[in-house]
Amino acid sequence: MSLPINIETLVHGGAVEWERLEFKRGWNPEEIVHTICAFANDINNWGGGYIIVGIDEQDGRPILPPAGLAQGSLDKIQGEVVQLANQLLPNYFPIVQPYILEGKHILVLWCPAGDNRPYTAPSTQGKGAQRHAYVRHGSRSIIARGDNLRRLIELTARIPFDDRINLQAKxxxxxxxxxxxxxxxxxxxxxxxxxxxxxxxxxxxxxxxxxxxxxxxxxxxxxxxxxxKPESFFPRTWIELVVHLDDSGSNFTEHYFKGSLQQQLRDALSYLQTNIIKEQVKKISTQAEAVRFFNFPYDAVEEALSNAVYHKSYEIGNPIEVQVWQDKIEILSYPGPVPPVDAQILESQQRIVARDYRNRRIGDFLKELDLTEGRGTGLPTIYKAMDRNGSPKPAFSTDVQSTYFLVVLPVHTLADIVQANDGGHKAIPLNNIDDVIALISDGASDGVRDGVSDGVSDGVSTIVERAVHTKVNDILKQLKNWISRDEMFRRIGLANSSTNRKRYLDPLLDLSLVEMKYPGTPTHPRQQYRITPIGQNLLKIMGV
Incomplete structure (x- = not known):
């Protein structure tokens, strides 16, 4: 059974930190049982790790192409894995899966964090071997002694909340x-x-x-x-975003982003990128070149909000709060950082190496989706993004009890303050694609373009391109009359493939911008497509 991760991404360290990967050129039972034990103990709550047999390593990195394993040895090795797993106390079984990578056979042992730590393994494969608990230290598996052993014992029967069974769900x-x-x-x-x-x-x-x-x-x-609807199981699990239209504190709009974690995070980031983050160019009298910058660098906003989703406690019924002011963006989540990180460390250090992590599985999912980077990279990424943009330094704070974590991203010092003013033009809510579709659905007359400024049209174009794709205009313009899918794609220079259909045509059908001649039979041999009145209104608003 395949693993829920891409093997090439895994081998290249793209989805899992190097400390959680161990490469072995050949089968070495003694070393491998120690590493299985170390990953099962998961002393840092990182989520275990992977042992990849058939690939040599240097300084913890893979040497490619793979050395490979003999195909005839795979069944034998898998049988020995079961024997090794039986040597662990309590019993623990990794998930084993063979793969072919660059034409070579390799074997992957997925060793998730165990629920019954501490685990121990024999020091050798000979008789009379002593038993030890093993833990990861960098890219090596070592015997847990001293402080490491005390920490491991403290973790006994303590499973992170995100990896616990939910008895209220089915x-x-x-x-x-x-x-x-x-x-x-x-x-x-x-x-x-x-x-x-x-x-x-x-x-x-x-x-x-x-x-x-x-x-x-x-x-x-x-x-x-x-x-x-995760909020059905975890109270107020969503992102609340408040945009303050001035400094009074009483003139604002509210937005709620719900759904699965990855969906609410992406929706909130899309809103911020579309409506809040603006690029500006300023001419400085003392220099020849103009200065190009963003009021808030997207990379910093993305990392700060992703970190809030990653590190928030989902046992606490508090949403993530994003406050957008004229001079800053504030991102608040609960509770604060995991000890030993405290208010003093947050204020004095730009790079923080946390010993424990609150949500080991959430971090894995976010990283596999490219929604966050490796562990320990959050604050440095934000500092670097703000510095590259020429923005003031960000601020991070918590209280003495570490009950909250607050990130403040100041606006660029040269940024213009954009006031809420529609300039006498038709008001169009530039929030997301749903708002755009709702507006053009209501504006059925030929005069829907009247009173719409070029700036608003550009805003609509930006939302559509980001939320759907960049070929919306090209496709809609070809569909004034019924035509086949093959002809439509030929006119815009694309192949008539299922991949292009899913990417370019299906989203337009879902948004009712395009209709089918035979809607009850999508695969009809004479199926054709035509722009809808909603699609026509969209083209008018966009000035096409």
Missing amino acids: IEDFDLGLIQAFLQEVKSDLFEESKHMSMADLARNMLIAKGADENLRPVNAGLLFFSR
Whole structure:
């Protein structure tokens, strides 16, 4: 059964930190059982790790192309993995999957964090071997001694909230569409297999459900990412965004972003990128070149909000709050950082190395979706983004009890303050694609373009291109009369493939910008397409 991750991305360290990867040129049972034990103990709550057999390493990095394993040895090695797993106490079994990478056979052992730590393993494969608990130190597995051993004992029977079973939920609360969309996005081989699997088997394979067959239950991280309404299980799990139109504090608009974690994060970032973040160019009298900058650099905003989603406690019924002021953006989440990080460290250090992490599974999912970077990179990324843009330094704060975490991103010192003023033009809510579609659905007359400024038209164009794709205009202009899909794609210079249909045509059908001649039979051999009145109004607003 394939793993819920892309093997090439995994090997190149694109989805998992190097500390969580161990490469072995050949099969070495003694070293491998120590590493299985270390990943199972997961002393840093990172989520375990992966052992990749058949690839040599240098300084913890893979040497490619793979050395490979003999095909005839794969079954034997997999049998030995079971024997090694039985050597661990308590019993622990990694998930084993063979792959072919660059024409060579390799074997991947996925070792998720265990629920019954501490685990111990024999020091050698000989008789009379001593037993030790092993932990990861950098890219090596070592015996837990001293402070490491004390920390490991403290973690006994302590499972992070996002990896716990939710007894209030059922497997049916998962949404198969969200799961398959995730697997397809991360390019996992499990995507194709999922089409022929039961939900229970799929959830088990992704480790988003645990328990006996008769009482299989979702884990919290699975519900947060793969249920349509996670707020049904975790109170007020959404992002609240308030845009202050002036400094009075009483003139503002509110927006709520709900749904799965990845959906609400992406929707909130899209709103901020479309409506708040603006590029400006200023001529400075003392220099020849003009200065080009953003009022708020997107990379800093993205990292700050992603970190809030990653590190928030979902046991606490407090949403993530984003306040957009004329002079700053504030992002507030609850609670504060995990000790030993405190207010003094936040104020004095730009790079913070946390020992423990609150949400090991949430971090994995976000990283696989490219919504956050590696552990320990959040604050440095924000500092660098603000510095590259020429913005003032960001501020990070918490209180003595570490009950909250506040990020403040000051506006660029040269940025113009944009006031709320429609300039006498037709007011169009530039929030998201749904608002645009709602507006043009109401404006059915030929005069819908009247009173709409070029600036607003540009704003609509930006929203449509970001939310749908950049070929909306090109396609809609070809569909004034009924034409076939093949002819439509030929006119805009694209191949008539299922990939292009899903990417370019299906979104326009979903938004009712385009209609089918035979809507009840999408695969009709004489199927044709035509622009709808909504699509025509969109072209008019955009001035096409």
